[in-house]
Amino acid sequence: MAEPLKNLLHPGVVTAIADQLDRNAGGFDRKTFLALAGDGLEALELMQRSLQIRDALVASLPQPFAEAAAILAASLPQNAAAGISGWALLPVSQYIALRGLDDFDISLSLLRALTPHFTAEFGIRVFIDRDQERALATIRSWTGDANHHVRRLASEGTRPRLPWAMRLPKLVRDPQPILPILTALLDDPEDYVRRSVANSLNDIAKDHPDQVAAFVAKHIDDASPERRQLLRHASRTLLKQGHAAALSNFGFAAPSGIDAHLSLDRSEIVLGESLGLRLTISHRAKTSQKMMIDYAVHHRKANGTTAPKVFKWTSATLEPGATISIEKRHAIRPITTRRYHPGAHRVVILVNGEEAAGVDFELSVAD
Secondary structure (H helix, E strand, O other): OOOOHHHHOOHHHHHHHHHHHHHHOOOOOHHHHHHHHHOOHHHOOHHHHHHHHHHHHHHHOOOOHHHHHHHHHHOOOOOOOOOOOHHHHHHHHHHHHHHOOOOHHHHHHHHHHHOOOOOOOOOOHHHHHHOHHHHHHHHHHHHHOOOHHHHHHHHHOOOOOOOOOOOOHHHHHOOHHHHHHHHHOOOOOOHHHHHHHHHHHHHHHOOOHHHHHHHHHHHHOOOOHHHHHHHHHHOHHHHHHOOHHHHHHOOOOOOOOEEEEEEEOOOEEEOOOEEEEEEEEEEOOOOOEEEEEEEEEEEEOOOOOEEEEEEEEEEEEEOOOOEEEEEEEEEOOOEOOEOOOOEEEEEEEEEOOEEEEEEEEEEEOOO
16 A cells, blocks of 8 residues: 555654754754644644644744745755755745745745755745736746756746646736746756646636637747647647637648548446447548547536536548548546436547537446
């Protein structure tokens, strides 16, 4: 069995933090820190442990934030023999977010120094929320940093809808201020950074689909394979939704002159089983056609209506007169994010975002 995530912050980590701070701080209250941070720690979950350690830092570090920040900076690996690193820096990042809002420049500098040893993407968001213009002015300068972790912080920390983190409502409403950051990192040499840029653009696409499609169109001409892969990943939500401009960016025009036939290996299925799908597409047009082939399962809801969930399948280029046949299996199994209801369901084939064929099936759900 995998080790519980909460054990990433254990009593040994608390002692290690205290040891490092003790070496670099005359004003650090080690006794108070150990007592507060370790009190019932093992009964808590991961984030509860982190917040308890954060609060212990508040109680034991000097109250002037500048003094505390200097101690924390001196305790990072590049300045200390071992240094505080890894998950031990999660409560440190939270401490900076809590105590450093009135010391903007010091806090952002400390988060920049921290991020090569553990991501600061969560801690930095409160500063963006507090004073977006000021924070982004500093963060933009990080796109040219020699350290790829710092460059990634510039894109990941500014994501409007970063999972497990506070949203940035101003950037959700208007992402324009972070587009220069993302543009500067489009051709970053590190895939780690480029994937973050793609994820940020995909976040934006959920609220501003046309804007992201236009951004991709602007930057895809003569793109390197790496940039093209980034832009494709950034467009993944739009492509699944069949957004016409996004599909056009990658050469998927509205389909014409095709005949599609879908069959299932059964018309009735019990929850937990799988369906066999067989699709045949014939191309009657006079020119070759690039096709993105997806399928959607229209799941029945409690009120009797259905809602589609799109799944990726494949892509192909069909020459005039060509026919392809492809098969796959789709499992209808319980998952935590969906409740299944018995009755009529439907599988629909999407070619370049448009419905090309569909078949109904009945789902039974055991009591």
